[in-house]
Amino acid sequence: MAHLYDKITPSLIDEEMLLTAVEEQGPKDEAGEIAKAEGIDFHQVKSLRLDYRNIMTMQGLFQFTGLTKLQLDNNIIEKIQGIDTLVNLVWLDLSFNSIQVIEGMDKLTKIEDLTFYNNKISRIQNMDNLKNLEVFSIGNNELNAIDNLVYLRRFPKLKTLNLSNNPICEMDVYSLYTAAILPNLVYLDYQLMEDTMRDKGYQKYVLPVEQLLDKERRQAAEEELAKTKAEQFALHTAAFVENLNGPHLFDAMYKNDREGTALNTMPNAGKQAVLFRETFVDICHKAFDFGVTAYHQRKAEVDLFWECVELAKTEDRKAGMKVIEDFIAVRSQTLEQLRDMRNTGQVKRTVSVYHARITMLWDKLMGNEMHLAGEIEEAIENLDYGLQDHVGHFLENIQGFMTKLRDAENNNHETIMAIANGNLEPILRGDVEVSDKLVEIFTDKDSMVGAVAASHDTHMLVIDSREDKMVSGINQWAADVLEEVKQAEIQRNRHRVIEISHRCECYRKELENVEMSFVKDQSPPRDEEKKRHRSVVRVTHITPIGQPTE
16 A cells, blocks of 8 residues: 655654644734743643644654644654653544554553554554543554454444455455444444344354353453452552462572472471471461551551541631631622722721731631641651551561561471481482482581571571561651651642732732722823913912912
8 A cells, every 4th residue: 555655755743843833723813922922832732733744753742741632644654653641632643644553552541533544554453541442443454354353342432433445344244243243333434333233243143242252251350350469469568468378488488499499308308398388388377467457557547647637627628718708708898998988098097907807817827727737747746656656566576477487497497407317327328219419418417417507598598588678668668658748748738828828919919909099090180280280380470479379
């Protein structure tokens, strides 16, 4: 499929092109000149047309984060790229280009209308995250496999589909099969999908449809299970006891311990290996159960803190609104009176009283804010104490469990050493058949003792590392939580103070405007001033000598 622009010199999306396009499509006349003078913020642009510009690469659009509509049709684009920041796109037109593969669209989850008409695409793929897709046009491409239609079942909102002029449209099964497996379609290839067509399609392809439904149900169940497992693992990780509800830690001790693994195959060592594993895993399970319980207790403490903060903020808002409502009632009355006043002295007195009321408003609101800030500060201190208690409780118990794991390892070490001593002579004499690794270990007593000790050291290192990870994890968690609540309070307090100051400043400016209006009304017109000045001059000139002048 030759493209119309294959022989045209390609262009790049550069700053000049973008500025030109935005200016052409932006406001005109005076509004356009103002926008141009103030500078164009690409982040604020909602719609952009870049059609018929011989564009080959899509790079350069990263600043248009607020874009909801993008038109790139009738260019020479070969690869979809550089649009992963355009997360607010709802409408995207890439028709009449040279695109071969659908890709680079994972983050465009808001897209509802997507057009690939007249490209070189042979497979519909890499669109799994476009769950809001309603209109999809991919006609006049190179789709030749019927399973492309099956892929479209993952778009539950898809209502309008254009596949016209693709090789699959020439297949006898096309229309009825599409109607059968995409029963929610309203329009197919610019034609209304009749219910009779759907029924006929389902009847003909009932077995494939039922197989698809069964497969989708199983996939949904598997995805739900995977999601549940992921959520559980995330919870276990937050509790710092991930993988302690099984043999993971035990297996980790032997993962790189060839000597220990071989020693467990010694004569008379099998029973001890099973017993050690059971004891070790049982302790891990108990540590896991404690950790999950402790996690929920910690979470409840933090949740309670935030509930108390929100309650205090709600009470503060109510108190603040009452103060503001009382002020507004006086404000409306005072401004109305000022507009009707004609006496300068009375205006000055009223303005002075009103200024005092604004100051009083500021004092009350700031007083409420200081009280709230004090309450939250006290709550943060209490949270800090609570976190320290939780951390201490967690460490005390977890370290107790880790001590039990070390005791179990020490007992195992002693038992393995005793079994190894008992096997030393028989193995050296060749009385028992053992693995090559054991023969290597039992070359002499020193070698055997060294192997047993090395295995023990490896196990202890794994236990110590896991304990260190949990200790550092819980301490970092407490520090992070405390820092988060402190920063949140700093930001809240800062915004509230700014809000109060801004509100009071607006009231003062409003008053100044009314006052200035009064002064303007009281001032005589300029023509009248000139006229009166001329009269005074005239009177001065005709006053007899020796008489007082006006």
